[in-house]
Amino acid sequence: MPEFPRIVITGVGLTSPNGNDLATYRSNLLKGVSGVRKWTIRHVGETNAGVCDFDALRYQKRKELRRGTRAGSISIFCAGDALADAGIDLATRNRSRIGIYIGTTEHGNVETENQIHEVAQYDYDLAYWSHHHNPRTVANNPAGEVALTFGVTGPAYCVGAACAAGNVGLIHGMQMLQLGEVDLAIAGGVSESIHTFGIFASFKAQGALASHEDPTKASRPFDKGRNGIVVSEGGCLYVLERLEDAQRRGARIVAEVVGHCINSDAADFVLPLAERQNECMRGALARAGIAPSEVDIVSSHATATPMGDQQECEAVRAVFGDSARTHVNNTKSFIGHCMGAAGSLELAGNLPSFDDGWVHATINVDDLDPACEVRNLVMNAPRRLERVDHVLNLSFGMLGINSAVLVRRWRGS
Amino acid sequence: MNREEIILAIKDIIQTIAPDEDLSDLKTDVRLRDQIELDSMDFLDIVMELRKRYGVQVPEEDYKELATLDGCVAYLAPHMQGKTLKVGV
Numbered sequence: 130m131p132e133f134p135r136i137v138i139t140g141v142g143l144t145s146p147n148g149n150d151l152a153t154y155r156s157n158l159l160k161g162v163s164g165v166r167k168w169t170i171r172h173v174g175e176t177n178a179g180v181c182d183f184d185a186l187r188y189q190k191r192k193e194l195r196r197g198t199r200a201g202s203i204s205i206f207c208a209g210d211a212l213a214d215a216g217i218d219l220a221t222r223n224r225s226r227i228g229i230y231i232g233t234t235e236h237g238n239v240e241t242e243n244q245i246h247e248v249a250q251y252d253y254d255l256a257y258w259s260h261h262h263n264p265r266t267v268a269n270n271p272a273g274e275v276a277l278t279f280g281v282t283g284p285a286y287c288v289g290a291a292c293a294a295g296n297v298g299l300i301h302g303m304q305m306l307q308l309g310e311v312d313l314a315i316a317g318g319v320s321e322s323i324h325t326f327g328i329f330a331s332f333k334a335q336g337a338l339a340s341h342e343d344p345t346k347a348s349r350p351f352d353k354g355r356n357g358i359v360v361s362e363g364g365c366l367y368v369l370e371r372l373e374d375a376q377r378r379g380a381r382i383v384a385e386v387v388g389h390c391i392n393s394d395a396a397d398f399v400l401p402l403a404e405r406q407n408e409c410m411r412g413a414l415a416r417a418g419i420a421p422s423e424v425d426i427v428s429s430h431a432t433a434t435p436m437g438d439q440q441e442c443e444a445v446r447a448v449f450g451d452s453a454r455t456h457v458n459n460t461k462s463f464i465g466h467c468m469g470a471a472g473s474l475e476l477a478g479n480l481p482s483f484d485d486g487w488v489h490a491t492i493n494v495d496d497l498d499p500a501c502e503v504r505n506l507v508m509n510a511p512r513r514l515e516r517v518d519h520v521l522n523l524s525f526g527m528l529g530i531n532s533a534v535l536v537r538r539w540r541g542s
Numbered sequence: 543m544n545r546e547e548i549i550l551a552i553k554d555i556i557q558t559i560a561p562d563e564d565l566s567d568l569k570t571d572v573r574l575r576d577q578i579e580l581d582s583m584d585f586l587d588i589v590m591e592l593r594k595r596y597g598v599q600v601p602e603e604d605y606k607e608l609a610t611l612d613g614c615v616a617y618l619a620p621h622m623q624g625k626t627l628k629v630g631v
Binding site for chain 1 (some may be wrong): 559560561562563577583587590593594599608
């Protein structure tokens with residue numbers, strides 16, 4: 130395999146249902162604070178969702194907010210905060226050498242549903258169909274809105290990868306840096322999915338939509354009583370740079386991305402497959418040249434569907450069952466499933482472990498499902514480790530896409 | 543609707559579409575696009591709002607008539623006869 134430049138994370142911008150910056154988000158993950166609440170959406174009625182309350186006017190005017198999409202607004206907020214966190218002054222940068230790569234699970238459902246709802250009020254007279262429909266629903270909309278807002282003229286597009294999209298966006302940005310296509314990448318994933326009734330209705334039809342009278346208990350991966358997914362919105366974008374560029378400008382390095390893998394089950398539209406997930410994890414480890422026993426935290430994908438959690442635990446046991454050092458946690462238990470943002474948000478919540486040594490837990494495990502028993506599953510309360518060197522972040526999606534990102538503590542060389 | 547009401551109707555639509563703009567000093571005889579930030583998409587929004595709020599269909603060839611507030615009044619007056627002013631929609 131050719132030698133590629135090393136890639137580091139130098140900035141993080143995020144909005145999650147339980148925090149609009151990394152410090153707050155991390156603090157709530159350690160304190161066990163859920164971000165899931167009751168949510169009402171047309172045709173479905175009352176359900177649960179992870180809802181974000183970020184300051185949408187931080188980087189946008191009200192008119193821009195009105196014209197764009199929720200996914201665009203989330204992306205703009207995350208990108209602006211990531212650039213600020215990285216200490217990047219765009220005025221001093223060649224903006225044609227910046228790339229924007231945003232993972233999405235889906236895009237366009239929200240606007241399409243809204244338009245159909247609108248024209249239905251006028252007996253489906255298409256004279257009332259908005260000219261905003263196409264620019265809002267094109268698949269590159271979130272990335273394009275970021276480019277427009279910040280005057281970035283390099284490549285800006287979205288990567289569709291179902292619920293693995295947050296990881297895949299990050300991996301894609303890293304690869305574009307390694308290929309020399311850009312000098313700085315804004316990469317990760319976003320989701321506006323709580324604003325489309327279709328996603329709730331489809332999960333419900335599939336028997337995979339979580340229900341619980343207490344919204345904060347609805348997302349319960351690994352628990353015997355788990356009954357499905359809590360749909361959430363959110364976003365997390367990273368500033369990625371080649372190590373030598375980051376060092377040259379004296380950037381603070383958050384972590385190094387040392388391994389990754391994307392593969393496909395090629396087996397089923399929705400059902401996961403432990404065997405390919407296993408291969409995906411091993412692929413990321415092989416790329417980094419490390420053994421399972423060197424991984425401190427596996428950030429699991431588990432969405433709280435009966436079958437999905439079981440399959441993933443089987444795969445994690447097969448790869449990490451012999452590693453006493455490896456601990457397993459889960460972020461969806463706090464914030465629900467942020468879809469396209471899940472991969473990048475779930476990685477972000479674990480990055481502070483390199484500094485503070487804590488592994489945040491997976492909450493809401495009142496009665497552990499024996500089929501989900503994995504070694505060192507950190508349940509309900511965080512656990513302090515002596516040191517955290519490697520975090521493996523898993524993210525899987527429909528149509529059998531699997532992804533794994535492996536990040537390493539920055540060691541200063 | 544009289545002249546003042548039509549101006550109120552148009553200004554309210556513009557305020558919805560361009561919420562960041564201060565419309566208090568808009569001159570009626572100067573092109574709207576020379577006074578505030580309005581692009582072609584915004585203009586289509588104005589036409590859409592006229593359709594939704596007042597049932598007024600403005601064909602594309604007549605868009606130029608809506609360039610100024612005076613132009614709006616002149617063009618819309620016959621179409622807005624008997625319509626009820628809807629603001630803050």
